[in-house]
Amino acid sequence: MKVYRKELWFNTQRREELINITPDVEQALQESGIKEGFCLVNAMHITASVFINDDESGLHSDFMKWLEHNMPHEPKRYRHNLTGETNADAHLKRQFMGREVVVAVTKGNLDFGPWEQIFYGEFDGRRKKRVLIKIIGE
DSSP, rough: OOOEEEEEEOOOOOSSSEEEOOOHHHHHHHHHHHOOEEEEEEETTEEEEEEEEOOOOOHHHHHHHHHHHSSSGGGGGGGGGGGTTTTHHHHHHHHOOOOOEEEETTTTOOOTTTTTEEEEEEESSSEEEEEEEEEOOO
């Protein structure tokens, strides 16, 4: 069994962004040489997310609108922010959108369903954060 590990680093311009990282994950898979196995992709920060969905701008807008409606960036609203932080909403958004994804690797490719892509969701950006890619297989 082979194991491959790679980190992606992000420092977004905006506080909240959704970034398609599928090409980066596919590149890591090619670098790994693994043909059959599993690929884990996870956000290594508690205010960021990794998830799978469609790469469609209307859907992304709907995600962000729903998140902001239900978990608004209103620093005085949250107990967490009594510690001096202002990012409680980002923690909640991460929890809702998810920490990680696992994708099967088949014949050297990510084994996706129709339209599936991998996204990095940033909810408290403008600082350096990382995503871990770990691929295990043969």
